[in-house]
Amino acid sequence: MVGIVGYGAYMPRNRIRVEEIAKVWGADAPSYKRGLMLEEKSVPSPDQDTITMSVEASKHALRRAGIDPQEIGAVYIGSESHPYAVKPSGTVVAEALGATPEVHTADFEFACKAGSEGMYVVLSQVEAGHISYGLAIGADTSQGAPGDALEYAASAGAAAFIFGKQNIVASVDLTYAFMTDTPDFWRREYQYYPRHASRFTGEPAYFKHITGCARGIMEKAQMKPEDFAYAIFHQPNGKFPMRVGKMLGFKREQIEPGWLVPKLGNTYSGSSPMGLTATLDIAVPGDKILMCSYGSGAGSDGFIFTVTDRIEEVRDMAPKTRVMLDSNKNYLEYGTYAKFRGKINKITE
Amino acid sequence: MVTPARYWREIPQRYRLEAGKCTRCGKTYFPPRLVCACGAREFEIVRLKDEGTLQTFTVIRVAPSQFVDEAPYAIGIVELNDGVRLTAQVVDCDVEHLEIGQKVKVEFRRIQTVGEAGILCYGYKCVPV
Numbered sequence: 489m490v491g492i493v494g495y496g497a498y499m500p501r502n503r504i505r506v507e508e509i510a511k512v513w514g515a516d517a518p519s520y521k522r523g524l525m526l527e528e529k530s531v532p533s534p535d536q537d538t539i540t541m542s543v544e545a546s547k548h549a550l551r552r553a554g555i556d557p558q559e560i561g562a563v564y565i566g567s568e569s570h571p572y573a574v575k576p577s578g579t580v581v582a583e584a585l586g587a588t589p590e591v592h593t594a595d596f597e598f599a600c601k602a603g604s605e606g607m608y609v610v611l612s613q614v615e616a617g618h619i620s621y622g623l624a625i626g627a628d629t630s631q632g633a634p635g636d637a638l639e640y641a642a643s644a645g646a647a648a649f650i651f652g653k654q655n656i657v658a659s660v661d662l663t664y665a666f667m668t669d670t671p672d673f674w675r676r677e678y679q680y681y682p683r684h685a686s687r688f689t690g691e692p693a694y695f696k697h698i699t700g701c702a703r704g705i706m707e708k709a710q711m712k713p714e715d716f717a718y719a720i721f722h723q724p725n726g727k728f729p730m731r732v733g734k735m736l737g738f739k740r741e742q743i744e745p746g747w748l749v750p751k752l753g754n755t756y757s758g759s760s761p762m763g764l765t766a767t768l769d770i771a772v773p774g775d776k777i778l779m780c781s782y783g784s785g786a787g788s789d790g791f792i793f794t795v796t797d798r799i800e801e802v803r804d805m806a807p808k809t810r811v812m813l814d815s816n817k818n819y820l821e822y823g824t825y826a827k828f829r830g831k832i833n834k835i836t837e
Numbered sequence: 838m839v840t841p842a843r844y845w846r847e848i849p850q851r852y853r854l855e856a857g858k859c860t861r862c863g864k865t866y867f868p869p870r871l872v873c874a875c876g877a878r879e880f881e882i883v884r885l886k887d888e889g890t891l892q893t894f895t896v897i898r899v900a901p902s903q904f905v906d907e908a909p910y911a912i913g914i915v916e917l918n919d920g921v922r923l924t925a926q927v928v929d930c931d932v933e934h935l936e937i938g939q940k941v942k943v944e945f946r947r948i949q950t951v952g953e954a955g956i957l958c959y960g961y962k963c964v965p966v
């Protein structure tokens with residue numbers, strides 16, 4: 489049996505409210521809050537990036553896994569905001585954790601799906617017996633262009649999962665992948681902000697792939713929505729995951745524990761993985777959990793997990809995701825946010 | 838300016854808080870030393886605790902060029918829970934309300950970036966708990 493041995497999340501303390509962004513661009517905050525079901529989002533400090541958040545989330549995962557970092561055979565990081573264009577994030581993270589040098593590292597990129605992609609691959613590595621433990625991380629400090637609808641959601645956070653065959657907290661019962669070539673969101677080389685195809689990002693992109701993935705994996709597993717205690721779908725805004733859940737036959741109560749986006753924003757590669765960490769924080773042994781990520785371009789990775797007895801032992805060994813979401817918050821004004829995100833720069837001599 | 842080679846040499850300390858513990862008298866040095874005050878030259882590598890208490894601090898308002906954007910910021914001496922003291926930037930806090938005795942934890946952060954195209958330097962900073 490292969491599964492998650494340890495998990496952890498991390499998010500910055502800074503937040504900005506939808507009203508603060510809307511005020512600057514003359515937008516109607518109530519309609520954004522209602523339409524996108526967003527209230528605020530996390531903002532990284534200037535000294536935080538995909539690498540630093542990955543390290544912190546992984547430390548939490550290591551505490552819950554209770555293993556020596558030297559036992560980790562692979563470190564895979566999925567992100568669309570790797571700090572370097574050329575130079576791996578994975579080596580920094582592996583080095584900071586103490587997992588080097590006998591470790592395989594790779595950086596993944598697939599819009600918001602890169603995190604679950606790492607999970608998918610590391611799981612196979614463990615299953616094949618190539619490694620005893622593998623670490624998969626989804627992390628992003630995503631950027632939305634000033635005034636663009638994405639600016640209200642694009643946020644920062646990370647989730648890390650250590651996979652192995654012993655001391656499992658949630659077994660992976662089944663995986664499934666659903667991909668097509670769909671140009672709904674992209675960022676060209678040397679461009680700072682991504683572009684998107686507005687409403688085209690909905691039906692033919694997000695909804696088609698998540699429903700395709702969820703229906704496919706449930707059919708393969710011969711399971712129905714009511715067989716699951718919880719479901720996590722990618723969260724680009726508050727509305728989409730609730731709507732796709734309803735389309736598939738899931739109830740609000742199944743989705744809500746992992747539905748972090750109204751207060752966290754869209755953490756891109758961290759999005760559904762962070763939802764999974766929040767769900768594991770409250771799950772009980774025997775619970776079945778469905779997770780379907782979504783990455784523009786486009787595709788969805790599906791996982792079915794079964795929570796084990798060990799969850800009760802490990803969940804308090806590291807900060808819980810919703811505790812981090814609700815405590816130590818530092819609200820920013822738009823000016824400070826713009827400075828922190830490099831949207832405005834001080835003149836240099 | 839930080840060169841890649843100099844940055845690389847300090848990775849064990851900056852990334853993992855690796856200290857040298859004298860195998861004879863047990864004294865711990867961070868960063869590690871070649872010779873202990875007791876005269877011994879054998880050390881084991883230990884990783885320091887990642888939580889501690891702020892012993893003292895100062896607020897930098899006129900910063901060196903690479904840190905100008907961060908001013909005002911706090912630099913503190915933190916005693917980690919294993920008794921070792923280190924100097925670190927204290928971030929994610931209001932420097933006007935920072936107090937001696939504040940409990941802090943060590944986090945992995947970006948310390949500086951070398952110009953527009955140079956390396957990114959990572960290491961430890963402290964944040965209030």
